[in-house]
Amino acid sequence: MSEHSHDHAHDHDHHHEHAEDRWKHDGVRVIKGDRLxxxxxxxxxxxxxxAINHARVGAQKIWAGTVTIQPDAKTGVHHHGALESVIYVVRGRARMRWGERLEYVAEAEPGDFIFVPPYVPHQEINADPNQPLECVLVRSDNEAVVVNITDVDPVEKPEAVYWVDPIHKAPD
Structure with a gap:
C-alpha cells in the first residue's frame, strides 16, 4: 500500500509541476507599450x-490595441455587428455621430470612455483639425466586424482623409 501512496504522491508532484509550467506560459501577460x-x-x-489578440496572446473573446487618427480623419457610416467596442481617449478630441441618420453627436476628451453597442450605426471623427487623436480600443471579439452603411448621407462627410482598408471601405 505504501508503494501505491508513493506513486500517487509522485503523480501529484508531476501534475503540480505541469500546472506551474502551464501558468508560467499561459497565465498573465504584460504587453509592453513599445512592443505593440x-x-x-x-x-x-x-x-x-x-496589443491583445489571438495571434499575440491566444485571446479568444477580446481584441485590444491602440489607434492614432490624423487631424480631420473621419470614417464612413458603419456598425460592428454583434461586437461591443470601448474607446478610451488618451490624447486629442473624438467626435462620435450615431443613429439611423447620425442625428446624435457627442465629443470625448482625454480620460473619457466611449461605448459603442452592437449594431449601432456610427461615424468616428477626429474633431481636432490640428492634432492627432490617440485612443485605446477594446472589442468584445477577436474578429473585426464592420458593416458599411451606404444609404445614410453623413452629416460630416469624410473629406480630408478617408479611412480605407479591408475594414473601412471607401465611400462611393
Whole structure:
C-alpha cells in the first residue's frame, strides 16, 4: 500500500509541476507599450496597433490595441455587428455621430470612455483639425466586424482623409 501512496504522491508532484509550467506560459501577460503589433489592418490617416489578440496572446473573446487618427480623419457610416467596442481617449478630441441618420453627436476628451453597442450605426471623427487623436480600443471579439452603411448621407462627410482598408471601405 505504501508503494501505491508513493506513486500517487509522485503523480501529484508531476501534475503540480505541469500546472506551474502551464501558468508560467499561459497565465498573465504584460504587453509592453513599445512592443505593440502593427501587423493589423492599416488605414490612411490612421495607425492601428494590436496589443491583445489571438495571434499575440491566444485571446479568444477580446481584441485590444491602440489607434492614432490624423487631424480631420473621419470614417464612413458603419456598425460592428454583434461586437461591443470601448474607446478610451488618451490624447486629442473624438467626435462620435450615431443613429439611423447620425442625428446624435457627442465629443470625448482625454480620460473619457466611449461605448459603442452592437449594431449601432456610427461615424468616428477626429474633431481636432490640428492634432492627432490617440485612443485605446477594446472589442468584445477577436474578429473585426464592420458593416458599411451606404444609404445614410453623413452629416460630416469624410473629406480630408478617408479611412480605407479591408475594414473601412471607401465611400462611393
Amino acid at each position: 503589433d502593427s501587423n493589423t489592418a492599416q488605414t490612411p490617416g490612421m495607425f492601428r496597433q494590436a
